[in-house]
Amino acid sequence: xxxxxxxxxxxxxxxxxxxxxxxxxxxxxxxxxxxxxxxxxxxxxxxxxxxxxxxxxxxxxxxxxxxxxxxxxxxxxxxxxxxxxxxxxxxxxxxxxxxxxxxxxxxxxxxxxxxxxxxxxxxxxxxxxxxxxxxxxxxxxxxxxxxxxxxxxxxxxxxxxxxxxxxxxxxxxxxxxxxxxxxxxxxxxxxxxxxxxxxxxxxxxxxxxxxxxxxxxxxxxxxxxxxxxxxxxxxxxxxxxxxxxxxxxxxxxxxxxxxxxxxxxxxxxxxxxxxxxxxxxxxxxxxxxxxxxxxxxxxxxxxxxxxxxxxxxxxxxxxxxxxxxxxxxxxxxxxxxxxxxxxxxxxxxxxxxxxxxxxxxxxxxxx
Numbered sequence: 409x410x411x412x413x414x415x416x417x418x419x420x421x422x423x424x425x426x427x428x429x430x431x432x433x434x435x436x437x438x439x440x441x442x443x444x445x446x447x448x449x450x451x452x453x454x455x456x457x458x459x460x461x462x463x464x465x466x467x468x469x470x471x472x473x474x475x476x477x478x479x480x481x482x483x484x485x486x487x488x489x490x491x492x493x494x495x496x497x498x499x500x501x502x503x504x505x506x507x508x509x510x511x512x513x514x515x516x517x518x519x520x521x522x523x524x525x526x527x528x529x530x531x532x533x534x535x536x537x538x539x540x541x542x543x544x545x546x547x548x549x550x551x552x553x554x555x556x557x558x559x560x561x562x563x564x565x566x567x568x569x570x571x572x573x574x575x576x577x578x579x580x581x582x583x584x585x586x587x588x589x590x591x592x593x594x595x596x597x598x599x600x601x602x603x604x605x606x607x608x609x610x611x612x613x614x615x616x617x618x619x620x621x622x623x624x625x626x627x628x629x630x631x632x633x634x635x636x637x638x639x640x641x642x643x644x645x646x647x648x649x650x651x652x653x654x655x656x657x658x659x660x661x662x663x664x665x666x667x668x669x670x671x672x673x674x675x676x677x678x679x680x681x682x683x684x685x686x687x688x689x690x691x692x693x694x695x696x697x698x699x700x701x702x703x704x705x706x707x708x709x710x711x712x713x714x715x716x717x718x719x720x721x722x723x724x725x726x727x728x729x730x731x732x733x734x735x736x737x738x739x740x741x742x743x744x745x746x747x748x749x750x751x752x753x754x755x756x757x758x759x760x761x762x763x764x765x766x767x768x769x770x771x772x773x774x775x
Contacts, residue, residue, distance in 0.1 A: 422468035423662050431672045434459065442518050459515050459519065462675055462677035462682070463678075468658040496648060499688055503688040514527035544580040547559035552644075562574070592683065594683035594706055595680055600747060601748065603748045605674060610755045612652050614763055621770075622693060701761055
């Protein structure tokens with residue numbers, strides 16, 4: 409637990425004090441966010457606000473992970489098995505960094521062209537596909553000494569569903585789908601000051617709790633599993649906890665500057681990176697289907713876009729005044745702050761339901 413606290417504290421401090429540096433740097437580079445002319449007119453006042461702020465909390469998370477590992481050297485010997493970086497950490501941080509890199513390229517092109525159209529949708533999806541496949545192979549084909557891999561060959565809910573074995577190839581496809589879906593879901597949720605950041609904090613906080621609970625009831629811990637009637641077949645749960653907690657804390661530090669009125673936007677750099685990380689956490693904790701509930705706000709907003717596209721192409725009519733959903737409420741007259749806070753509440757409810765289902769499974773077995 410000490411390592412997790414250290415990682416979270418370092419991430420928060422680096423992000424809180426590093427984000428103003430990012431603001432000054434990106435302002436000096438004239439990396440202002442281009443605003444779509446077709447969007448709500450209230451957004452035109454945000455023109456010129458620096459973007460690519462996701463760099464701040466991505467760097468903070470990576471550095472704090474290293475700090476957390478330094479703290480591990482003070483733990484009892486049986487807990488130092490994860491002192492060195494593991495494949496789990498490489499996969500999760502790799503998804504965070506490389507999905508963020510795709511977003512950075514998109515943001516860079518927007519800034520350079522002075523236009524809201526950056527990387528093409530096809531190019532963005534192709535980049536996500538390459539990153540997803542690369543880390544899926546690492547997650548499924550590189551076992552640890554006890555033959556446990558980062559991801560599983562089964563579809564999972566709260567744990568692996570034994571009769572839903574899709575094999576390694578099928579699992580790679582599932583892994584890629586989860587990463588791409590969650591990455592684009594967070595990206596669609598971005599757009600209002602602090603909205604995606606606050607929702608991501610809730611989801612990452614949930615995964616830090618799930619990871620820690622799995623660590624305390626881990627089948628890989630022989631001191632626990634010898635007497636346990638219930639344990640989790642996962643790999644490196646302490647790594648999962650540390651990374652999720654560090655990313656959540658880094659986002660809290662960033663939110664200080666990103667809340668309304670935002671002094672910096674996370675951009676696609678942050679949104680795609682966070683989505684990739686959250687998708688990776690879902691796969692590593694064996695909670696693939698549960699992530700639909702935990703990340704319920706991202707799912708709702710994504711579905712609003714899907715519904716809008718299908719309705720317009722089939723009937724020529726729009727269900728919402730504008731999609732994603734948050735812009736519908738803007739045009740309906742809600743203030744930006746009201747939308748953000750109410751959507752945060754929805755995100756919190758989804759997280760609470762997800763954690764409740766996760767814990768109820770434990771109670772059902774132990775009771």
